[in-house]
Amino acid sequence: MKSFYLFGLCMFCLISFNCKEGNESNAIVNTFDETVAVDSVNPSISSSTFLALSDVHLESGVGNVTFGRHNDTGDSLWARTKRKIEAVIKAEQPKFMVYLGDLPHHEDTSRVKNVTLMLEHLRALNINIPLLYLPGNNDSLAGDYYSFQDSEGKTPFSVDDSAADPWPILHDKSGVAKISNTDFQKQFGYYATDISVGTDTLKIIALNSVIMTRSYYFDKDDVSQQAAAQKQFIWLEKTLDSIKTNKPILMMMHIPPGIDNYANFDSTLPNNCDNVPGPMWNSSYRITNLKGDVLSFQNAFLNLVAGKKDQIKGILTSHTHFDGIRRLYSSKKVDSDSLIGISMSTPGITIGHGNNPGFKLYEYNDKTFDILDFKTHYAIPTAHNYGTFKFIGDSSYTFKETYKISDSNLSILESIAKMNDTDLKHYMSEILAVKSHKTSGIIKCYEFDDVMNVLKD
Numbered sequence: 001m002k003s004f005y006l007f008g009l010c011m012f013c014l015i016s017f018n019c020k021e022g023n024e025s026n027a028i029v030n031t032f033d034e035t036v037a038v039d040s041v042n043p044s045i046s047s048s049t050f051l052a053l054s055d056v057h058l059e060s061g062v063g064n065v066t067f068g069r070h071n072d073t074g075d076s077l078w079a080r081t082k083r084k085i086e087a088v089i090k091a092e093q094p095k096f097m098v099y100l101g102d103l104p105h106h107e108d109t110s111r112v113k114n115v116t117l118m119l120e121h122l123r124a125l126n127i128n129i130p131l132l133y134l135p136g137n138n139d140s141l142a143g144d145y146y147s148f149q150d151s152e153g154k155t156p157f158s159v160d161d162s163a164a165d166p167w168p169i170l171h172d173k174s175g176v177a178k179i180s181n182t183d184f185q186k187q188f189g190y191y192a193t194d195i196s197v198g199t200d201t202l203k204i205i206a207l208n209s210v211i212m213t214r215s216y217y218f219d220k221d222d223v224s225q226q227a228a229a230q231k232q233f234i235w236l237e238k239t240l241d242s243i244k245t246n247k248p249i250l251m252m253m254h255i256p257p258g259i260d261n262y263a264n265f266d267s268t269l270p271n272n273c274d275n276v277p278g279p280m281w282n283s284s285y286r287i288t289n290l291k292g293d294v295l296s297f298q299n300a301f302l303n304l305v306a307g308k309k310d311q312i313k314g315i316l317t318s319h320t321h322f323d324g325i326r327r328l329y330s331s332k333k334v335d336s337d338s339l340i341g342i343s344m345s346t347p348g349i350t351i352g353h354g355n356n357p358g359f360k361l362y363e364y365n366d367k368t369f370d371i372l373d374f375k376t377h378y379a380i381p382t383a384h385n386y387g388t389f390k391f392i393g394d395s396s397y398t399f400k401e402t403y404k405i406s407d408s409n410l411s412i413l414e415s416i417a418k419m420n421d422t423d424l425k426h427y428m429s430e431i432l433a434v435k436s437h438k439t440s441g442i443i444k445c446y447e448f449d450d451v452m453n454v455l456k457d
Helices: 002-017 075-092 108-124 225-242 297-307 412-417 421-431 439-444
Strands: 047-053 097-099 131-133 178-185 190-197 200-206 249-252 286-288 294-296 312-317 325-329 339-345 358-365 371-378 396-398
Touching: 047 075, 075 358, 178 225, 190 225, 200 225, 225 286, 225 297, 294 297, 297 325, 297 339, 312 412, 325 412, 339 412, 371 412
Parallel strands: 047 097, 097 131, 200 249, 249 312, 312 339
Antiparallel strands: 047 358, 178 190, 190 200, 286 294, 325 339, 358 371, 371 396
């Protein structure tokens, strides 16, 4: 009976996916069941979860979308994503949710409309947990890579203002987790806050790393990039210094440090890898820390992480739209003794980089807040024009399944620290584009050795 079932399943897959392309009647539409099936990430230990979402890039007024460099998230994909998020939250009961930046479509004429709709839609999600937002490079009302506050003093929050439940943290009085001690720098969009579940408290530091981005930062708030970065780094240094040595920290930002591989490929021409990757952050400017040391943005950040490496449980990033990991070092070369942390990327919902849409459910140890695992839920194209993205059943994978980690108590950081470069690159390449059919082309252009290691310059 089992053999007969497997044979039937294989025949169904062959029939469904080997139809001729180019004819709408052959498109795989409404063939799959979007039934949500979600299991606990790791039920064997005392742990909890939080959900991470990023880079929706809503293009309202557009229906189904297909793979393409400038295509973003249409109304249909976003509606399916919201339903999936609500179903996962209902099933898994995460303690909080984070949105890691980039709300609107890549188009200035519709920017304010799409920022407004995204903030309203996030507010309207049927959830009862804190939702923490941080700025992405597309989120300023003034334009892409512009200062968080524009020349009129407006921020993205100006279009969805609520005195009762204000951004950047919604539902801060939810029954699941409590938010307190929030230090919000309104002009620049970064903040620190405590999130408590019972007697256990985690310090969350949400940075505006758009301020550190390379040369194309536009200061509509009349604060230069160097001056804004100086303010943020001094604030970050003082904030970290004020945290007690036994308190766990979770850092998060939109644009990670390290190398930007996106310039090295064109998602519409995946075999074109002629461009040279450059740095994510501006390497020309310098900041002066509290000790008087003059440092590049990246070196200053790595020094601060090194000083709190035993407390920083992870660094959440996005921006690339991929599911990748970066190792952070306190040296100019890869050296296991100088590994100080890892950054973990949440993929985008937009499909403009040749990725499948996805979001993450992170699992952490209830007492230590060590990040133990993640489950990435992703949607796949169900039409032959590589469009009509749907979350099919429980289309997902976990870190420990992908990276072959059998110890449920081992944190992701500990797992990565023990892994050799060959295995790390191999496992990451399997999920980088979120199980996308374009993974092979993207991987060909992906400079793993440069991108996955964040070194001092």
